[in-house]
Amino acid sequence: MDEVLVECAHMSCAYNSTLAIKNIDLTVRKGDFIGIVGPSGSGKTTLLKAILGSISPVEGHVTKKPQLRMGYVPQVETVDWNFPVTVLEVVVMTRSSTGHLPRVTKDERTDALLVLERLGLGGLENRHIRELSGGQQQRVFVARALFHQPELLVLDEPTSGVDVRTRHEVLHLLADLHDEGVSIILSTHDLNGLAAHLPRLVCLNSEIIADGSPVEVLTPEVLEQTFGAPMGVLIHGGMPVVVDGVGADIAKRMSRLD
Amino acid sequence: MSFVFAGLLTPFRYEFFNNGIIVATIAGALCGLLGVFVVLRGMSYIGHGLSHAVFGGAAASAVMNVNYFVGAGVWGVASGVIIGRIARRRLIGADAAIGVVTTASFALGLALLNRYGQAKKSIEAVLFGSVLGVQTIDIVAVSAVAILSVIVVVALYRAFLFATFDPEVAQVSGVRVAWIEALLMGLLSLTILVTMRVIGTLLISALLVIPASVARMLTNSFARMLWISPVIGAVSAFTGMYLSYFLDTSASATIILTGTLMFIVVYAATGLRGRTRISGLHHI
Numbered sequence A: 001m002d003e004v005l006v007e008c009a010h011m012s013c014a015y016n017s018t019l020a021i022k023n024i025d026l027t028v029r030k031g032d033f034i035g036i037v038g039p040s041g042s043g044k045t046t047l048l049k050a051i052l053g054s055i056s057p058v059e060g061h062v063t064k065k066p067q068l069r070m071g072y073v074p075q076v077e078t079v080d081w082n083f084p085v086t087v088l089e090v091v092v093m094t095r096s097s098t099g100h101l102p103r104v105t106k107d108e109r110t111d112a113l114l115v116l117e118r119l120g121l122g123g124l125e126n127r128h129i130r131e132l133s134g135g136q137q138q139r140v141f142v143a144r145a146l147f148h149q150p151e152l153l154v155l156d157e158p159t160s161g162v163d164v165r166t167r168h169e170v171l172h173l174l175a176d177l178h179d180e181g182v183s184i185i186l187s188t189h190d191l192n193g194l195a196a197h198l199p200r201l202v203c204l205n206s207e208i209i210a211d212g213s214p215v216e217v218l219t220p221e222v223l224e225q226t227f228g229a230p231m232g233v234l235i236h237g238g239m240p241v242v243v244d245g246v247g248a249d250i251a252k253r254m255s256r257l258d
Numbered sequence B: 001m002s003f004v005f006a007g008l009l010t011p012f013r014y015e016f017f018n019n020g021i022i023v024a025t026i027a028g029a030l031c032g033l034l035g036v037f038v039v040l041r042g043m044s045y046i047g048h049g050l051s052h053a054v055f056g057g058a059a060a061s062a063v064m065n066v067n068y069f070v071g072a073g074v075w076g077v078a079s080g081v082i083i084g085r086i087a088r089r090r091l092i093g094a095d096a097a098i099g100v101v102t103t104a105s106f107a108l109g110l111a112l113l114n115r116y117g118q119a120k121k122s123i124e125a126v127l128f129g130s131v132l133g134v135q136t137i138d139i140v141a142v143s144a145v146a147i148l149s150v151i152v153v154v155a156l157y158r159a160f161l162f163a164t165f166d167p168e169v170a171q172v173s174g175v176r177v178a179w180i181e182a183l184l185m186g187l188l189s190l191t192i193l194v195t196m197r198v199i200g201t202l203l204i205s206a207l208l209v210i211p212a213s214v215a216r217m218l219t220n221s222f223a224r225m226l227w228i229s230p231v232i233g234a235v236s237a238f239t240g241m242y243l244s245y246f247l248d249t250s251a252s253a254t255i256i257l258t259g260t261l262m263f264i265v266v267y268a269a270t271g272l273r274g275r276t277r278i279s280g281l282h283h284i
């Protein structure tokens, strides 16, 4: 078995004494590539933050490999896009323990530009973060996380609000990083576009409903229990494709209206 | 011609004016520097609250015959750190709690001055500031706090930037966010303490907000804001103080009005760009 990076045992987390997630048992090992799926408010962000250590559990515990280097890519909705920082400033920000002065050193600059280049953000280093497209904004924060050379990359909804092409680019990038040995855990709403391609999925709805490969986890029973809505699953080329259970019915009603 | 020139220089013939304009200019720069953090973190209510809390300490130390800097200093730094703590936890009603505590401190100070203070005049001086009472110790104090603030902000630049932009990720990346925040609150309290005698309780929070907002309209870079804002603060303080001599108006009010005028000019000149840049600032 591969080395354990993070282990959550019987973990519960709360905001103002209301439990957001409860009784979570989850082990992240080196080489993992995990997707967390679940409806809005199911606790995906909370779980990722507990793994990062920015919130502490009220019950149970999280143990981490000592000195584990993690990179975090926040949900874009939570970023203050008006804050006066350029792309380069965001990327080098994480080196606050070594870099003290406002000046970006030559080495830092070279390293940062390499990361930006790799993410297709070459030439944008002096742009204000708001003057970018949604996909570019997303990748700036991936760049910041990578600049830190993480062993575990934590991404909160990395493909929300981006088009199909950008989503493919993000997927390819993550696959490349995974090949290079970076372990990844991410949350997503995109069952077919992202989750179904990952080796391991965790279905979350305050509690873990299921944990396994897409074929094991993406079943009508598990999905209904997770999302509280009827869903169908087709198998297409050996891969599960989730279809909205309400589709046919709604279409019939809509067409009757006109 | 030389007559007009000599006329323009008259105020500088008075020592009290020279002391006052030195303190005011340094105070403007200092408030401009720390105001960057106040504005970007949307905590202008903290500047307001702190100045009211320090007023209580100032009044108490006057009544008890304790040195102003010692009495108000201890009181101010203590309330600064406590306010920072309350605000950080983001509890429901944190704003209200801060408001109640600092207003109570203010009211207590007022009552103490009414009951035991000398005259109405001293109350007015604390509320609106006064150039007349400025002493060498004020120049020393404001310079010391300014130098300290510059050293701290430059030496811990990245940590300050990270903790301001993204406290949660900063925390997990090894920045001691709580410590940085306490440091910032401490510096803010000290700033209010050393500038209050000139600017007055009621107008300090404006001096913390206006230069930084003007700087924000002028640039998209945090690093540049950190020097533009102090320059604007210093220029408005110097100009306002100078004009107040001729207009025979309150120095602090004239300083704030000068700053406001700069705000309006920059707002108009930068147009839509400036407006979108400050649209994201909370509570200015």
Ligand SMILES: Nc1ncnc2c1ncn2[C@@H]1O[C@H](COP(=O)(O)OP(=O)(O)OP(=O)(O)O)[C@@H](O)[C@H]1O
Binding pocket: A015, A016, A020, A038, A039, A040, A041, A042, A043, A044, A045, A046, A047, A075
């Ligand atoms: N700062 C907070 N204070 C109070 N409650 C919170 C806070 N953040 C989240 N919650 C609550 O905790 C629960 C889980 O929220 P979380 O953000 O983890 O969900 P999520 O799965 O990430 O949702 P989304 O898909 O919309 O991002 C929700 O009920 C939410 O209302």
Ligand SMILES: [Mg+2]
Binding pocket: A044, A045, A046, A075, A156
């Ligand atoms: Mg979320």
